[in-house]
Amino acid sequence: MRSLTALLGAAALVATSFVAAPAAQAAPPGPAGAPVSLGEIALVPLDDRPFPAVTPLEIAAAGGHTAIAPPTEDLGEFLTHGDPDAVGQWWRENAGSADASVVALPMLAYGGLVASRTCATDLATAQDRLGVLEEVKDEDPxxxxxxxxxxxxxxxxxxxxYPGMYSGPVRRWAELMDQVETLGMEELRAEYEEVAASIPEDIRADYLCARARNHEINREMIQAAAAGTIDFLVLGQDDASAFGPHRAEKEQLAALIAELGVGDRVKIYPGADVLGALLTAKLVVERLGVDPSVAVEWSRTPGTEWTAPYQDIPYGDLVDEYIATLGAHRTDAPDADVLLMANTSGPGFLDPFVDRIAAEVARGRLVAVGDDAVAGVVDPELYSLLTPRLDVAELGGWSGWNVGIALSQSVVRAALLQAGGTLAAGAGPRDALVPRQRQQVLTDAANAHLRLLLEEQIHTGLYRNNVRDSVRQYAVSHGDDPQYMTVVFDEANTLAVERTDPLAQxxxxxxxxxxxxxxxxxxxxEHTVTVSELTSLELRLGWPRYQELDVFPEVALTDAPPVQPVNLALLPAHVSVLPGAGVPLELTAVLRNDTVRQVFATVSVSAPDGWTVPGPTRVVLQPFQVLEVPVPVTTAELAPDSSAVVEVLLTPRNSSAASATTAVGAAWRNVALASSGASAQASGQWNQYAADRAIDGNTASTASRWISPAGLPQWLEVTFAGPEPVDTVSxxxxxxxLLSDYTISALVDGTWVEVASATANTDVTPVHDFETVVATALRLEVTGSRDGQVRLYELEATCRAVGACE
Incomplete structure (x- = not known):
């Protein structure tokens, strides 16, 4: 296995040099002896996986810095613990030559994150190993x-x-321990004792020993921060739920932080793998001497009302904690340096969220996508909607199920761009960089940023959504444990690589x-580079389990002009109008010059016959200018459920043309939408799948359904904002x-009137037409379904009769 230093040190210092097209040859070097980065950070990773070990190095490089890390062989691998003594010695020897350090204490104390979950290391040994903190601090205060x-x-x-077969019972036992022993929920004692008895005593003893030792070390690290040995400390809550021993431990640690008065430099919040990246980014931002601003928008459920899987505080609080840790500040200003578009779960559809992302990227903003809606992966619905609208390379970050990575990456990028021409060569006696050296630092940083985007999308997007299940099934079908493969690991690794590589390419x-x-x-x-080619791509299962794919890409950049120098978008991308007579549309073409050159171009518009469009417009775009051109269009008469396209063509002089479109659809007004003022209630709900998810406009997402409890009949009632003419329910x-047997009734003048019914239905999307009624509500009563539950994406109510729907 190649060392992290070999994999990324060389990439940070050499491979990121921009290349001249078409050959991938390094640009001429800067003056002899010139610094190649703005400073060096010594990193002690949590373990050898990409998130804890590789991502912080890339974050540093994306901020113009170099990070160094111990040899990979000292970090261990999964159940083979790292060598904390060797890692501590490496840090002791290398910290003095670095400008700052980011240290994972579980690696120094126990040999990594997995090692911290057992009691193989006693408290005294852990304390002795952590003495390296004082040694390094004393050497350079x-x-x-x-x-x-x-x-x-x-x-x-x-x-x-053994003992992993007991992981489920251990989790439940830990939750019950808190509920019964700490909170006094005696009604759960019988279950608590039953679950405890099902777990071997040695496993329970080891679990409790590790918790007690770790808690004491956490206390001592808070005291080390108070003494000045540690300048900034984060205690990250690993996977959690509402109940468990961690709840009381957090309360005790918070009390100690308050008692010692170190709340400004000791933080507690969810996270484990992400913490090295966050702290590396924090160091980079502080060393650049800037104060990036971050605006936040949510996709569906506001962050204040949603808690992500395996976390124990509201998502909005977590985002605020991450922003503050990074040395940035939260703002609602429209010109914030970073726009975080945070994808949360819950009812609703993603089109408006995707429209916002695409529009702001088109205008040249640095947009990060924090994608935590689906545990462990890029949200497939978001991916399918967003990737046709923009190039992923244009984003400031996109992390599947780890908003901290997207935030760290984008804030560091914003900080480096904000520092701009004031870049210096870091602390110490070094001279400021000359412009050519600065350009090289900026190019290398952009390359690291692109690698980060690729690593994240290939791992949590392509592999986890398209390949991971087949790797798991392969292990199971050959009698191996997919969580710890000892029989067919090499074959499973080959399968993972062979199926992921073409997707990645x-x-x-x-x-x-x-x-x-x-x-x-x-x-x-200002400078622009163009992404040229993927010069190499190394893929492998890092640990002998199916969950993670290690991804190491190398990207070549060129200073040659792009084929299309102007980015073109037509906003909005989708417009819905009522069927019938022509409708005026106010569209906007957004033109963004991504080059240092002045661009002369012509904007022309096309639409179906009978539509009115503006004539060609000549424009001049200055270097890096964003220009918005109004595109007034009037449709011809549109038939129900028809669609058409408006296209804008941009023809720059001596360059390839670019085009963008807006889809115009004719759809009846759905009066049952929550966004139209409707509300919903039901006979009951299963888990989080409440009635309001059937009127949120999302007809495809499994996260946006009403699901009833078991047992029929069940009913759903939708109340409109006021009296509405209705003649169709879909x-x-x-x-x-499918729902096989049901009736639909309308509330007309205070009386329920049956308007439609079905027996033995076989349609996935049945459409029921009836005589127009003016109703204030609709009621769906289900008496037959496949398994005695109701599963419904959406109830849609419209009026389509000519002359009756005014």
Whole structure:
């Protein structure tokens, strides 16, 4: 296995040099002896996985810095614990030459995150190993040491062999322990004792020993922060739920922080793998001497009302904690340096969210996508909607199920762009960089940023959504444990690589190749590079389990002009109008010049016959200018459920043309939408799938359904904002679980009137037409379904009769 230093040190210092097209040859070097980065950070990772070990190095590089890390062989691998003594010695020897350090305390104390979950290391040994903190601090009191520890998660490693086979019972036992022993819920004692008895005593004893030891180390690290040995400390809550021993531990640690008065430099919040990246980004931002601003918008459920899976505080609070840790500040200003578009779960559809992302990217904003709606992966619905609208390479970050990565990446990028021509060569006696050296730093940083985007999307997007299940099934079908493969690991690794690589190659070609990237100012002028090619891509299962794919891409950049120098978008991308006579549309073409050159171009508009469009317009775009051109269009008469396209064509002089479209659809007004003022109630709900999810406009997402409890009949009642003419009801159902027997009634003048019914229905989306009624509500009563439950994406109510729907 190649060392992290070999994999990324070389990439940060050499491979990111921009290349001249078409050959991938390095640009001429800067003056002899010139610094290649703005400073060096010594990193002690949590373990050898990409998130804890590789991502912080890339974050540093994306901020113009270099990070160094111990040899990979000292970090261990999964159940083989790292060598904390060797890692501590590495840090002791290398910290003095670095400008600052980011330290994972579980690696120094126990040998990594997995090692911290067992009691193989006693308290005295852990304390002795952590003495390296004082040694390094005494050697250089002015060097910043940012450290993090972890509040132990609820359970142990889930494997099919001993002791991992007890991971589920251990989790439940830990939750009950808190509820019964701490909160006094005696009604749960019988279950608590029963679950405890099902777990071997040695497993319970080891679990409790590890928790007690870790808690004491956490206390001592808070005291180390109070003494000045640690400059900034984060105690990250690993996977958690509402109840468990961690709840009381957090309360005790928070009390100690308050008692010692170190709340400004000791934080507690959810996270484990992400903490190294956050603290590395924090150091970079502080060293650049800037104050980035971050605006936040939510996709569906506001962050204040939603808690992400395996976390124990509202998502909005977590985002605020991450922003503050990074040294940035939250703002609602429309010109914030970073716009975080946070994808949460819940009712609603993603089109408006995607429209916002695409529009702001088109206008040149640095947009980060925090994608935590679906645990562990890029949200497939978001991916399918967003990737046709923009190139992923244009984003400031996109992380599947780890908003901290997207935030760290985008804030660091914003900080470097904000620092611009004021870049210096870091602390110490080094001279400021000359413009050519600054340009090289900016180019290398852009390359690291692109690698981060690729690594994240290939891992949590392509692999986890398209390949991971097949790797798991392969292990199971060959009698191996997918959580700890000992029989067919090599074959499973080959399967993972062979199926992911073509997806990754196609993804790069579609979303990165040829995209111009603005890298910032060297003090004299702005620069742009163009993504040229994916020069290499190393893929492998890092641990002998199916969950994670290690991804190491190398990207070549060129200073040659892009094929399309102007980015073109037509906003909004989708317009819905009522069927019938022509409708005026106010569209906007957004033109963004991504080059240092002045661009002369012509904007022309096309639409179906009979539509009115403006004539060609000549424009001049200055370097990096964003220009918005009004596109007034009037439709011809549109038939119900028809659609058409308006296209804008941009023809720059001596360059390839670019085009963008808006889809115009004719749809009846749905008066049952919550966005139209409707509300819903039902006979009951299963889990979080409440009645209001059937009137949120989302007809496809499994996260946006009404699901009833078991047992029929069940009913759904939708109340309109006021009296509405209705003559059609459409039901968007879940294929395979159709509603077979039901009635639909309308509330007319205070009386329920049956307007439609079905017996033995076989349609996935039945449409029921009836005589127009003016109603204030609709009621669906289900008496037959496949399994005695109701699953319904959406109830849609419209009026379509000519002359009766005014």
């Amino acid at each position: 002015d060097q910043a040491i940012y450290a993090f520890d972890v509040i132990q998660r609820l359970t142990i490693e889930p494997t099919s062999g 196609a993804f790069f070609a579609e979303e990165f190749a040829g995209v111009p990237i603005r890298i910032g100012s060297d003090g004299r002028r 039901l968007y159902q879940y294929a395979g679980y």
